[in-house]
Amino acid sequence: MSNNSGRTLILTHADTDGMCAGALALARFPEARVFFTKPVSLYPDLEGSEAERIIICDIAMNRKNAADLISLLKRKRAEITWFDHHPIPETTSLEELRRSAKRFVWSDRMCASELVYDYFRKELPAERAWLALYGAIGDFTEEGPAAQAIMRNWDKHEVYFEVCSMIMAIKMKRFDSYDAKRGIVSTLAHGSSPASISGLVESAAQAVAREIELYHQAREKAMLIGRIGYMKELPSFGFRGPAALFSATVTNSPVGMYMHRRKDIIDVTIRKRVPGLMLNRLAEFAAERVGGSGGGHPEAAGCRIPMGAENAFLEAANEWLRKEA
Numbered sequence: 001m002s003n004n005s006g007r008t009l010i011l012t013h014a015d016t017d018g019m020c021a022g023a024l025a026l027a028r029f030p031e032a033r034v035f036f037t038k039p040v041s042l043y044p045d046l047e048g049s050e051a052e053r054i055i056i057c058d059i060a061m062n063r064k065n066a067a068d069l070i071s072l073l074k075r076k077r078a079e080i081t082w083f084d085h086h087p088i089p090e091t092t093s094l095e096e097l098r099r100s101a102k103r104f105v106w107s108d109r110m111c112a113s114e115l116v117y118d119y120f121r122k123e124l125p126a127e128r129a130w131l132a133l134y135g136a137i138g139d140f141t142e143e144g145p146a147a148q149a150i151m152r153n154w155d156k157h158e159v160y161f162e163v164c165s166m167i168m169a170i171k172m173k174r175f176d177s178y179d180a181k182r183g184i185v186s187t188l189a190h191g192s193s194p195a196s197i198s199g200l201v202e203s204a205a206q207a208v209a210r211e212i213e214l215y216h217q218a219r220e221k222a223m224l225i226g227r228i229g230y231m232k233e234l235p236s237f238g239f240r241g242p243a244a245l246f247s248a249t250v251t252n253s254p255v256g257m258y259m260h261r262r263k264d265i266i267d268v269t270i271r272k273r274v275p276g277l278m279l280n281r282l283a284e285f286a287a288e289r290v291g292g293s294g295g296g297h298p299e300a301a302g303c304r305i306p307m308g309a310e311n312a313f314l315e316a317a318n319e320w321l322r323k324e325a
Contacts, residue, residue, distance in 0.1 A: 016138025
């Protein structure tokens with residue numbers, strides 16, 4: 001991210017929940033600039049910003065650099081508000097984070113969009129509640145009491161159509177770039193629906209067809225090692241989650257992974273078919289064993305590992321499963 005000296009900066013995740021959380025923050029601060037970041041990129045993005053107000057949405061704290069990030073939070077003069085719902089790393093605590101940021105708004109019972117909406121709701125139009133629902137559905141928290149209380153006021157079928165169109169469309173090339181996603185965030189912040197965006201519904205339909213093809217590819221290409229089904233290097237980068245899940249499905253494994261090379265690192269997406277497994281802990285353990293970093297949610301996680309470390313990573317992941325599953 002280039003140096004940013006505007007008054008307000010929104011740093012958010014580029015998935016559905018992050019985009020909706022960012023849109024809610026943008027609705028509250030229309031002059032803000034929106035940039036997408038990740039746990040591994042948050043430190044340099046935060047350090048390089050000269051904005052007076054910084055809003056962080058849906059970005060987990062990376063366990064490996066937690067101490068450095070907390071130190072940076074304490075040094076920054078900006079007014080920092082951080083909304084998150086990811087598990088707190090064992091290397092720090094919720095209390096420490098709340099002492100470090102100006103405001104650290106956290107709950108493991110709501111998604112980031114719900115947290116942002118709840119925090120700013122008195123200063124937002126009532127219809128922006130839709131964005132909280134979109135984020136909740138995108139992050140599978142729509143059965144929680146906060147989302148259900150909002151859902152009772154709106155047509156459920158319409159809400160699901162809108163958000164599922166966005167979820168699927170951003171997997172396609174037309175909408176997977178940061179610029180395209182910034183456009184979606186701006187549209188949502190101004191009160192328009194995802195389906196009103198030209199080409200979005202058509203892209204969603206194409207994504208559904210592509211996902212069906214992906215399942216059949218998985219039946220041919222998925223490999224099994226220990227208790228993990230996995231695939232590598234498919235042409236559709238935006239379908240990492242389904243690729244990981246289908247790898248588990250077709251190999252009848254509790255855990256599925258998809259590995260994709262990006263320059264000199266390997267991105268790993270992890271999904272599961274059985275309850276109880278803490279995939280964020282698996283990702284942290286196996287990635288750090290090979291010199292990488294990982295995290296996420298108990299239900300869905302990911303990590304980055306060095307090139308050539310795939311086999312050692314899979315061995316470490318299976319070791320964790322033998323101990324914890």
